[in-house]
Amino acid sequence: MNKTRIRVLVGKPGLDGHDRGAKVIARALRDAGMEVIYSGLHQTPEQLVEAAIQEDVDLIGVSVLSGAHMTIFPRIKELLKEQNAEDILLMGGGTIPEEDIVTLVEAGHAEALFTPGATTTEIVSWIRDRLEASKEVSV
């Protein structure tokens, strides 16, 4: 399949309602020409993976401010594997301490994690770099 636009699912797993970051990112990615689906709040990892597969996205971006990042990222990766959807990349952001970022990324539980202070420009170019290397995309 020759896709022309990057498709992203912006997801809010967990029980907290801090959706400012998720919404700002969703809008910035849309402004950058990507197709963005926003999951809405209070999603389980199962719901996010199901939506990602159904919507045929290239990437899931999740925002976690509840402190549950050490369980949420590994769980999403595990579900993607179970569903043979490992080609879908996983990135995230939120209140995640530096050492947890290192642990999660080194263990392959996420491709990239951004902390508060990361710019949307930075995130957009990271996505483009990763996806343009692997497929035909024009945005």
Place this chain on the structure above:
Amino acid sequence: MSNNFLSWKANYDAKKERKGPFFTVSSVPIDPLYAPGHTAEIDYERDLGNPGEYPYTRGVRSNMYRGRLWTMRMFAGFATAKESNERYKFLLSQGQTGLSVAFDMPTIMGYDSDHPRAYGEVGRVGVAIDSLQDMETLFRDISLDKVSTSMTINAPASIIWSMYVVAAEKQGISANKLTGTIQNDILKEYIAQKSWIFPPDPSMRLITDIFKFSKEHVPKWNTISISGYHIREAGATALQELAFTLADGFAYVEAGVKAGLDVDDFAPRLSFFFNSHTDFFEEIAKYRAARRIWARHMKEKYGAKKEESLLMRFHTQTAGCSLTGPQPENNIVRTAYQAMAAVLGGTQSLHTNSMDEVLALPSEKAAQIALRTQQVLAYETGVVNTIDPLAGSYFMETLTNQMEEGAEEYFQKIDELGGVLGAIRENFFQQEIADAAYRYQKEIETNERIIVGINDFVNEGKDKIDLLKIDPEVELSQITRLKDLKQSRDNIRVQTTLSDLKEAAQGTDNLIPKIMDAVRAYATEGEMVAVLKEVFGEYREQAVF
């Protein structure tokens, strides 16, 4: 404008102006100078009044901080009830004067710790409370008639508050001696913070049930803390925070009146909760305008007669969203300026954020520095010596007027959308906030707005500070305690009280006594929420970005 002002203006315009921006943190442009012409229309008696006098622009008490300092109330709570209890006792021993309880997300959303949706979130962002047993542990050796307790709980506020009142009952303390606040503000949940359970109508009923029960039995309790804090954190401007919060306040007044209460029966127990961001003068103007708007509407529109009904009393928390991950120690400085704005704005109580809150729950050291920031403010800076010291400043009074005018324009728009609930259904607030949040982010990314350590004055390398870690064992031990409780309690009594609660929810009786009966039987929060969901249903939002 006078000739004198115009000649200054000509001089100013002839000179070079440094590249700005000269706008507030809410993107409101600020003039280079304010002069008598800006405030010529102000009538002291009508628009300001002395402190403790209508319209209370200068403060709600005649003596303000010369009578009593604000309450230094640090929000804390994590892991289990036992560990939080130890932190509270530590904070009280350090000179803190009120308690403020943070709950974990499962408690906030009405799930017990053993619910599948609670997985990974037990005790993470606050304390896990499943039943009366946890509440008793939370306040062990703290006499509940000696402290005032603020609880940040909204959708299940009726249940958690009932647990608190019953925990006091078990200490032998009667409900009419209890002082404190429950947040209990569901409207701002739909608007900004998004921790809802039930749809709006039954949620408003639970709130008015609390108003009624409190009036009879817990008269010193602040039954709601109408909150702008979360609206601001979600990205709103100072003006939006002010206008949306007051609109919510008026909606609660209207709900109380509609439920058959006299406005003066419950309005004195309404309290507010605002954010304090880094733009010093804008924040102070916001608090001054808030008091004036509230007093004017309560008196003129809602016909309140008691003076206490006109007083906007509020808690303030410094802005979590202003803190930066890089160079976290700089957050101490931001918080100190924000705290000073709150005090110059006449707050009744204050939480100062810890420098590490952008990365984790506060460590003990970071929490202590935050409390010390307030103590330095109170005892060393001298800002408490005179009341409302900025009154009469051309700039301050102009900003205060602009805040009031802007808020009135928003009230009109909200009315046109069918009031607060109508505006929520239309996604009005949600879209306004999302737009403001996006604009702010863009201003930073285009370097139009400078945030120290983020887009300028950046340090190479990582800044490391020690962070609080929550042991993953917390979740398992909490679940074990819950299992033990479910085996040891009288389960027949639990079932009876739960079915009584369900039956009452289907009718119109006050639900609080039924909830308290279930609490006394050690029914869990999740069990009570589940029966209420069967009757009330659950809320879902259409998300906009």
